[in-house]
Amino acid sequence: MYNFSLHQRISRICTQEKLSLSGDDLQFYTRLCSNATAIDSLYQSLYSNHLMADALFEKLLLTLIHNHQNRSAALRKRDLDKASKGAWFLSNEIAGMSLYVDRFCGTLKQLPEKLSYLESLGVNFLHLMPVFESPEGESDGGYAVSNFRKVDERFGTLEHLRIVQQKMLDKNMYLMLDIVLNHTSHHHEWAVKAKKGDPIYQEYFYMYDDRTIPDQFDATMPEIFPETAPGSFTWCKEANKWVMTVFHQYQWDLNYTNPAVLIDMLDTILFYANLGIDILRIDAPAFIWKQLGTTCQNLPQAHDILRLIRQCVQVSAPGMALLGEAIVAPKEIMKYFGTDLYTARECDVAYNATQMALQWDALATGDTRVMLAAQQDLLQKPYGCTWISYTRCHDDIGLGFEDSSIAAAGFNAYEHRKFLKDYYSGVHPGSPASGALFSVNPKTQDARISGSLASLCGLEKALESKNTSLIDIAVKKILLMQAQSFFVGGIPMLFYGDEAAYTNDYSYLNDPGKSYDNRWMHRPLINWEKNQKTTEVGTIEHRIFSGTQKLLKLRKQLPVTADHKNIHWITPHNIHVSGFIRSLGDEHLYCLFNYSNKAAYLTWYAFKEQGFGIKNLYDHWNEKRHLVGADYEYLIVEPYSFCLLETVV
Ligand code: GLC
Numbered sequence: 001m002y003n004f005s006l007h008q009r010i011s012r013i014c015t016q017e018k019l020s021l022s023g024d025d026l027q028f029y030t031r032l033c034s035n036a037t038a039i040d041s042l043y044q045s046l047y048s049n050h051l052m053a054d055a056l057f058e059k060l061l062l063t064l065i066h067n068h069q070n071r072s073a074a075l076r077k078r079d080l081d082k083a084s085k086g087a088w089f090l091s092n093e094i095a096g097m098s099l100y101v102d103r104f105c106g107t108l109k110q111l112p113e114k115l116s117y118l119e120s121l122g123v124n125f126l127h128l129m130p131v132f133e134s135p136e137g138e139s140d141g142g143y144a145v146s147n148f149r150k151v152d153e154r155f156g157t158l159e160h161l162r163i164v165q166q167k168m169l170d171k172n173m174y175l176m177l178d179i180v181l182n183h184t185s186h187h188h189e190w191a192v193k194a195k196k197g198d199p200i201y202q203e204y205f206y207m208y209d210d211r212t213i214p215d216q217f218d219a220t221m222p223e224i225f226p227e228t229a230p231g232s233f234t235w236c237k238e239a240n241k242w243v244m245t246v247f248h249q250y251q252w253d254l255n256y257t258n259p260a261v262l263i264d265m266l267d268t269i270l271f272y273a274n275l276g277i278d279i280l281r282i283d284a285p286a287f288i289w290k291q292l293g294t295t296c297q298n299l300p301q302a303h304d305i306l307r308l309i310r311q312c313v314q315v316s317a318p319g320m321a322l323l324g325e326a327i328v329a330p331k332e333i334m335k336y337f338g339t340d341l342y343t344a345r346e347c348d349v350a351y352n353a354t355q356m357a358l359q360w361d362a363l364a365t366g367d368t369r370v371m372l373a374a375q376q377d378l379l380q381k382p383y384g385c386t387w388i389s390y391t392r393c394h395d396d397i398g399l400g401f402e403d404s405s406i407a408a409a410g411f412n413a414y415e416h417r418k419f420l421k422d423y424y425s426g427v428h429p430g431s432p433a434s435g436a437l438f439s440v441n442p443k444t445q446d447a448r449i450s451g452s453l454a455s456l457c458g459l460e461k462a463l464e465s466k467n468t469s470l471i472d473i474a475v476k477k478i479l480l481m482q483a484q485s486f487f488v489g490g491i492p493m494l495f496y497g498d499e500a501a502y503t504n505d506y507s508y509l510n511d512p513g514k515s516y517d518n519r520w521m522h523r524p525l526i527n528w529e530k531n532q533k534t535t536e537v538g539t540i541e542h543r544i545f546s547g548t549q550k551l552l553k554l555r556k557q558l559p560v561t562a563d564h565k566n567i568h569w570i571t572p573h574n575i576h577v578s579g580f581i582r583s584l585g586d587e588h589l590y591c592l593f594n595y596s597n598k599a600a601y602l603t604w605y606a607f608k609e610q611g612f613g614i615k616n617l618y619d620h621w622n623e624k625r626h627l628v629g630a631d632y633e634y635l636i637v638e639p640y641s642f643c644l645l646e647t648v649v
Pocket of ligand 1: 394
């Protein structure tokens, strides 16, 4: 819709800011004008009642212009290259790893030396865990930021980060960093000013003189860390006020009802974009809008803010995609891709936390029916958006799938979840897993699970018992879990250490800044002598590394695995085996995963049922040819193994 006065205003500001009407500036101007109506209407819907709304809107427009002006020629070129590829992040040629720079290799300066290790694995996309300044001991792994523009000295400098980005760009690798949008450290300059009583900065947070409003909020807000940080408010003695702290007491929630907060954070987002970030991970977006009487999660205004950010990024840094880190119920996750007019126009990427948890469910139970039942929600993802597909990350595993999916598989939801928690915390008799419960809520008994991929798959106990057949089973389980997540659609995201068989690390218990948070058990300190073993045939490290490498290589070779919303779940008539077909034109890839400790005998019926008659199939994983046979012949999938069958002539 054309809005005359808005366009007049834009034209005036652009002239004042000396934008030329040619080349890149003209392209920027065109993008600004074509997105202006949406930006304005989203802004008005959030802030029209705010006293400073109009003056701050001018600041928003200036923020877009200045950040366009600061974008380097190289990044502008990369924007154009990406635009020519459409939704570039759907590609099957991107595979990522998430890592802590200090724990992986020491500092940013040392990171470039490790890029060849990552390339040899098949990784060309890095998620660097937060590197901006964060007070030691009160850092939440870097998610309590005290300065959004200064790299923490532990990691190096902004210049080192720029060098890493340049080296990655030279190798055509992609970079992801976080914007911690929901909160700052209480040592951030804004919080420090608020503590000193500055009213402007007290408006940047939620601060109250007494418990009246905090009590009302607490009545409906779920606790995130009930064991270590109960409630959602902390007493600030310097300011003599209660301050909202949804996560830890040292993480102060930003007040997005104040447009000044949004615009300052938008400026930071675009500053990050201009560092050359390809995908921006928006940390905890579900929490950014608070309203009395609600859970303060997934509110419509949180989506409006994300939409507004998306439109603004589109204007000033069009090549940067957005990942919404919303670890919420499947129906809610879907909304982060946008709804109504904004379908596929909110976040480009989201974590498929549901599928991740469903795989852990299937591994513990040996039953894939809950996974299948839950797909009806996940299949609603709009075209043009994609998942981060993963088995482990730096966080805990939440069993966030719906009770109705558990019931559809014939189980009692409470008992089922209890079994999973007992199984992975190792309490269940005979459980091979070594993990721990995280954030147990004493009131509801809700809990999540910590533990590394290898330990949860049984490698830790198998190594302790020196039992080679148990070690073999653990290795198979690790590759099974990775395989399904790499082929189910979305960008595979490995967690560092998982490619080299790292089991839990309990040394965090000796560090007072970490001991209260058992997620540190699965955030390993890399020992490069151990990683060197990934090249020694016969070692466990080599078996896992080479298996992972083979899977990533296959995925890159098979365009059918790009995320074109081309997944079709099948039932292989065996509850222990999950299966789906990825299709593109005449290409079909049948993916079958056996979650049981017994071989699965599958008739060809499931294949014929899909309309495929006599066909040759080539199993890329087991390197075997099959002919879809008569119904008395079987395809045998070994225990904890899988097949990746492509139709061939
Ligand atoms: C995200 C991060 C998590 C952190 C939280 C608070 O969920 O992944 O590690 O604790 O945000 O910032």
